[in-house]
Every structure is written in structure tokens, then in C-alpha cells.
Amino acid sequence: MELLQLGTKSPFIDVTKLGLLSRKINWNLDRHILTQQTLTLGQGKLSDTGALCVSTGKFTGRSPKDKFIVKDSYTEGAIDWGEVNIPIEAHIFDHLYAKMVHLLSTKEIWIRNCFAGANPHFRLNVTVVNTTPWANLFCSNLFILPTEEEMQTFKQEWLILQVPEFLADPKVDGTRQENFTIVNFSKKTILIGGSAYTGEIKKGIFSVLNFLLPHHHNVLPMHCSANEGKVEDVALFFGLSGTGKTTLSADSNRALIGDDEHGWADGSIFNFEGGCYAKCVDLSAEKEPEIFAAVKEHTLLENTSFFPNSNTVNYADSSITENTRAAYPIEYIANSKKPSLGGNPKNIFFLTCDAFGILPPISKLTKEQAMYHFISGYTAKVAGTEIGITEPQTTFSACFGRVFLPLHPIKYAELLGDKLEKHPDVNVWLINTGWTGGPYGIGKRISLRYTRAMINAAINGDLDEVEYIPHAVFGILKPQSCPDVPSAYLNPRNTWENREAYDQRALILAQLFVNNFKQFEDRASEEILSAAPKTVF
Incomplete structure (x- = not known):
């Protein structure tokens, strides 16, 4: 059967070298098409503001006990192994990769070529493979998208396979349970199986940058938000959940560089992302007007509910999860800075x-x-x-x-x-x-x-x-x-x-x-x- 490919791709990307033999591949489709495909497949609904509302199923948050790093000659002496960084053997990764690629050969897939890191000296070229159009929309919103010119020279460095319908057999596959995220630094690949929660994609790349940037470039990766004043004075905001990191960094008098993940190189603060993944439980125009206004066409809303007999989102309803999320491009914040860089x-x-x-x-x-x-x-x-x-x-x-x-x-x-x-x-x-x-x-x-x-x-x-x-x-x-x-x-x-x-x-x-x-x-x-x-x- 002839391979059907839609969209625009880099001439340097060869799916056969990735082992992907799917007969229908959607390449770098724009947000409007991805939204319409999701609606056609019955995988989401539109809110009255035009946002695409989806369910991530069983998992509405990350599963840290099911995240592994391949332990090999490259990582053995460098990683801080323990409860946070759980080792897994390379042959288990290889076995799962082969099984996931085989399953993908039977699926329609969506592929996104994108960048992680607004500073071109330190950014990663990332290829993400999804099995739903809305997960690919998430990647379009959260990663930095190549220009048409950049797409013509795009060469892949890191690969992410996100296949929620692939369930591991712990007794055979060596995982803890059916879902898993595995990072292989030697093969520059992340496998995500059994979970449709898109935060696993975002935080997977964050963990990769948290290793590569300090280990090879003396760049400090940071879990913080950043903004900049009119005199180009940059402020960073660190904080755990509930401390006000997002709220306090949102300032109409200062330009938002990013809301979550940044690097500090000599002379440069740079956002890792091209978008925001904001918590939206109890979201309101009064409390967080910038985020509320960003929930519009092509924003992805995860695990929210509607008021009865309407398509108006009830942000106070946390019956599915407290971790309701809105994923949108950073330019949806009116005073965001592009490119997302500062001194x-x-x-x-x-x-x-x-x-x-x-x-x-x-x-x-x-x-x-x-x-x-x-x-x-x-x-x-x-x-x-x-x-x-x-x-x-x-x-x-x-x-x-x-x-x-x-x-x-x-x-x-x-x-x-x-x-x-x-x-x-x-x-x-x-x-x-x-x-x-x-x-x-x-x-x-x-x-x-x-x-x-x-x-x-x-x-x-x-x-x-x-x-x-x-x-x-x-x-x-x-x-x-x-x-x-x-x-x-x-x-x-x-x-x-x-x-x-x-x-x-x-x-x-x-x-x-x-x-x-x-x-x-x-x-x-x-x-x-x-x-x-x-x-x-």
C-alpha cells in the first residue's frame, strides 16, 4: 500500500529510518486542521470561546514512579540514581521501542518537528510522534515551531513516541505497570506509553534539558517563570504549586518571557517552550485575566467540564481532576515577548x-x-x-x-x-x-x-x-x-x-x-x- 503523507515535512526526515511504517502520516499540520480532525474523530468538543476540550482518560497527571532513565555507559556515572531517577536496562527500552513501532505501523499518526529552547545556541531539534491530532496540537502550542525556512533544513536530534494505547505487560516488558515514560540519552529518544496526559511530553523534554544543559554547556536549567520590564530588567519567579508563581509573574506592565521552564546562559535567560501549560482550576477573568483571555481558538483544554446544557467551561468543577490544564501558544498572552529571550x-x-x-x-x-x-x-x-x-x-x-x-x-x-x-x-x-x-x-x-x-x-x-x-x-x-x-x-x-x-x-x-x-x-x-x-x- 502506498504511503499517504499530508502536510509539510523536512527533506532531512526519513520515517523509514525511524522504523515507522505507518501508511498515513500527518506532518506539521496547522492548528485549525488539527482541531477539525479532533472534532471529526469525536475526540473533543469546542467551548464557547473556541477552545478544544479533550479528556486525557485514566491519567490526568504525571506518573513519576513510572518514569525511567536507561542506565548505560553514558548515564551510569552521571545520573543521580534513586527514587526520582529510576534506572532501566537498555534491552528493555529496545524491546519496547520495537513493539511500539510495530503498533504505530497499523495507525494513522501525526508528526511534529519543533524546537525546545528559544536560544538557538542551546535548543534541541525534536520530532514528536502522536496517535491523536489533539496531542499534536498540544505540541504545536507548547514547543517552538520552525519557520518555513527552518523547516527546509530541520534535522532531527531527539525523538518522542507518545502512544497512549500501547499498554506494557509488566511481567514481560520490565515496567512497573502498563504505563511508562522512558528516556534514553544515548539514543536520544523518549517513549511514552499507556498515558494520554500531555504533560509527560512537556516534562520529558524538560528533564532532558535539565541533564544536557548543565552537563555539557554550563547552563543552569530552571523550573521558574520569567518576565521583563521596560528597561530590559529580567525577573525570575521560582515556586512550588500554590505559591503564586504563575499569578505573580503575570504583570500587565512587564513582558512575559515564559511561565515555567527556562535556562540561564551567560548573558541570556531563555524560555524552553513556545507556549504555556497553565492550571485552570477556578480560573476567572478577575483573578487571572491574561490566562482567561488566552483560552480561545486552538487552545487545548484538558479534563475540564461544561456547565449543564452548554458549552461554557465550568472552571470550578474539579470532579475529573484538580489538575485541569490549558495549553496555548505564548503569543496568546498579550504582553508576551517574542522571541522568548532576555538578558x-x-x-x-x-x-x-x-x-x-x-x-x-x-x-x-x-x-x-x-x-x-x-x-x-x-x-x-x-x-x-x-x-x-x-x-x-x-x-x-x-x-x-x-x-x-x-x-x-x-x-x-x-x-x-x-x-x-x-x-x-x-x-x-x-x-x-x-x-x-x-x-x-x-x-x-x-x-x-x-x-x-x-x-x-x-x-x-x-x-x-x-x-x-x-x-x-x-x-x-x-x-x-x-x-x-x-x-x-x-x-x-x-x-x-x-x-x-x-x-x-x-x-x-x-x-x-x-x-x-x-x-x-x-x-x-x-x-x-x-x-x-x-x-x-
């Missing part, structure tokens, strides 16, 4: 939601403290959010993205330290978006209005000449005044009715930091260890 950062913000009410709402960090808090990656879960949690519980995720780090976290912290040493004018701030006046249940959440005022003051240089006092336990520097923020807010101890209780809680939180850091002590330098909080007065 060295001027300000770096570590966001934490401290439910203990101990950390100041803003504090300035020394280089050593920046490295220590970067490795710690602290936030807290609050009572009532999960069954069994009756008081605040600490959460630590190294470098604010531990599950995506193939190398040891100390490697990334040392790279950050090197950047800060080379660029001493960079300010690093710790921002507490959590509680003040007491812990969760007693105190109150720090006002978003005040948080924005403090961030703006830091960016505008209004905190450059103010007085700072070290925190008695954590040693971080507290500004004693800030425009548009009551001075009482800046010293959390003074907001507590019982200051002795504050002191006791501060020592408890400090001990939790120290306990968490024990796993890194054998690799950490003395300068990093010197930034640890006190555990006794």
Missing part, C-alpha cells in the same frame, strides 16, 4: 507559602543563603487540604523541581552560586505568600496586594537603600520599610500575639529545614552549610 536577571524571587507564619513576607538573601534555600525548595501544605493533615506540613522539593532533576541537586545549586558570583548585582529575594500573625488557623493569609507591592518595590529598586535586620533564626535580611506595605507586616514576630510562641515555632521550622538538608550535607560546601538556620537561641 541576565536583575531580581530572583523564591516563593514559599509558609503556613507556619514564621518567614517574613519579603527578605533578601546572601549568595550562600540563596544556594541553601534553592536546594531546600520549601513550602507548606495546610490543614484541611488532605485527609489526615491537622496542622501545617512542610514540603521540600530541591531546586523547586526535584522530580525533574537527573543530576544531583547540589550541581544545580553550585551553578546558581557561580552565576551569582559572576553577576553580583543580581538580587535574590525570599517571598512568603503564606501566613502572618500566627500559623494557619490562627493568623491570616498575606495580602496579594501587599505581596505585589513588595515585589514591585524590589524590582523598582525601592528597597536598595532601606535598613535591613537579620532574622534571629534564619539569618535572612528583613527590610524595615517598603512602599505601600505597613511596617508591622515586615517583621512577622511582631504580628504574633504571643511572641514566645513565635520563637518556639521558628525553631521547629528551622529544625525541619536542617533535617531535610541532611540528605545533601555530604555534597554541600561549607559556604552552603553556613547558611543553615539556627536551631537554638
